[in-house]
Amino acid sequence: MREWLLVALMLSLCFTGQVVAEEEESDPFTAAGLNLIALRNDSLDSNQDGMMDAIRVVVVINSTEQWADLTLNLIGEHSGFTVNEEIFMAFEDQENASLTYDSWAVGEHRLILEISDSDGRLLKSINIGTFDLSPALKVPSVDLLLSGSEIMQTGDSCEITRDFIDETGPRWDFVGTRSIVGTPFKVLDSDDVLDCSNWPAGNYLITETYQNGLGQTTTDTLELVIVNKPPPHFSIEVSGNEELAGTPCTITHVAAAGENHEDYVKDWRITPSIGLVANTSALDCSKWEAGVYKILLTVTNDEEIRTTGGIMLIREPSTEFESEDSDAPVLSKREETDTSSVGLWGIGVLSLALGIAVFVLMMRSPEDDQLGANMLNDMGEPDSEGLPTHLDENGMLWRKHDDGEVDWWDRSSMMWKRW
Template sequence: MKKSSINICILILILPLLTMIENVGASGNNDFTVVNYETREQDIDNDGFVDQLRIVFNVNTTKSQTPISAKLITIFDQYPNQIEVIQWDNFTLTNEKSLSRSIFVDAWKEGKYIISLKFLNPETSELISEYQLGEYNLMVGMETPFVALNVIAKHEGKTVDNNFNTGSECKVKRNVLDNIGHRYNKTGEVQFLGAPWISPSIKPGENTPNNDEIDCSSWPAGKYNLKLIYHNSLGYSLETWKNFSIINQPAPSFNLNVTGQNMEIGTLCFITIEPTDGTDFIENQITWTTIPEHDEIDGLELNCKMWLPGIHRIIVNVTNSEGISATNGVNLVRMPPLGDQNLSTWGNESVTSSWPVRSGGEVESEYMGYIGTGIGMLLLFLISILVLKRFGDDMQGDFSTSKSQISSEGLPTHRDEDGHLWRQHPDGQIDWWDETANMWIPFQ
């Protein structure tokens, strides 16, 4: 009786161990045995939540070599879809000792995971044995996928991400990361929408974000809505966007600075382009137009030192890199030289170039109003009013009589191609005959 009790106790102790031994003799493979298996819950990011499963199994064989394929099937149950991930572990057993192997399951989303384990013959794909390891609720411990999209541009010396001019230094930065997708070889494709033309493709990074830059300096003006979209095979769908505007460059803004106005020929004379907004005109196209015409004018400054006496019109057109232009103009008056040094030439009727050129007129420009010409016209108008009041209605008759009796008072005279009469004093001063007022008017 006592011996029977001892045998019963031994049997009770052995029975739990027998449940851990899975002999596959029923399938005709008596050489392969699963000694035990277990599922261990782990917390890889130490946040207090289970985010990883470690499937451990111990196997042996009676043959010198037995090839085995372990197939771990993980199903993520997320209504209305189920995502299945399969992991393989191929190895060869020997009869020298048992072999312990592990397969890990990292949660890719928060939820319920169903785990099963199969052993197969890799040569015939025959199923040897199969085990249901249960259901587990897991949190995500790995870094989840993300996408980022940024615009960086230089505008008026500042770094901005919106409302900058065409031609500004501009870059679109893209960042894509999918550690989980790389973990299970389930990465997807990246879509980039909204650019004016085709952009290079980009793939998600594994451990660090994959990033690139797209040059948008040459993009045309307009409103942009850029989108960066990413989907993988594990149920992740990400999207980010960036809205911004590129505006046309404003027309060039500049003044014309004049040195030598109303000065004698041979004295310093310059006309200089001065930008009013502080921009650099080096890359702009500059066109000078002068009346009378002068050759070899280029750059931001012209030299008018030896221009002949008279009124000269200068028109400047500046065009920026976007084809937007602005025009400005000015009238320049140059006088004959004073003194006796050139009296033999200046005032000589046979030397027509020594007399002023009456090529007046106004320059249509964004910057109007020529003060010198305006004052002269105002004085002429006042003198005309006084003369009209003095002579009354008979002015026309007096004018006709006196027109043929113009006296130069002994000074040299010259009539230009337009029929205007000029005279010159010994000190170089020039007068012109006003037929309306019937008098000599000093040339200013």
């Protein structure tokens, strides 16, 4: 009986040794001459906000082979997305390694450590565990910041700053794409500041959206209204009107209250011409010859919007400021004016001629009366024929043609005459 027990014991020892050998051969990590000496994981608060947001895994591996080339891959899984942190180990005898998993979203993250050889053959897979973490990195964020008012005029200073950040996408090699709509011109990702001072007038709803490869999305919207700059408002002030030629005289462009026309273009047109006039806000008319001047000023702003204004200037003849024009008016010397008998005969002849002219006018036909009446409207006033009219401060009636030319109303002939 004792002999049979000894035989049974020897047979069981033989089978046990065979099972252990088969297990060793089936474990590729052990078969490669590797031993896992130590494995530890630590929870970290990397951004110091009081919430755990990262896991550090430390391993110590021993090799019985002369040299070992290994790849350690720490895999994190969350909400259907997988990220990897990979390092390489090349050593003999014994070596340690550390891998850190930075959380990219709030929730549970499952970590697995895989160890592979230089040929990419998986030697060992270790379940590190599941951890409840908050983000260790800054999640995607887009903010459109306007420098200026939400309602502005064309040409006003205007900038839009695109404040953008995403640390999770680049950390795990899941960089996303940025898109912006609602701008009148093409915008590149590298354009961090948009210059909207040259945008045309309109209502703008600007929206920027970003999504990285981890499914994280952010968006921001900015509303901006740009209206056309109104035309320049100004007046023309004259000092020296109806004064003697040669005396102080100035013509000044005065911008309306609250407007700055310093950089605007000012185009002066003066009839009769006095020569080239510079782009200026004031003219010196003290040396102009005696006469009546039509003065037009066109002011153009930065947006090519213009306004035209005009005045009339009268400069009286002066004995001290003689004109080179022999036909120019001169100032009467009253009782000092030289006279001759020829002048008296001339007055008599002129009186006779006027008498004859009056007689002819008295005898004119009804058709002639009708012709003169045609220049009056139904109210008995001068007919401007649809053109705009203006009554100046001297009581003179003017009308303006589309080409800028003007006529004045001659009360004696009851007709319009070109200026």
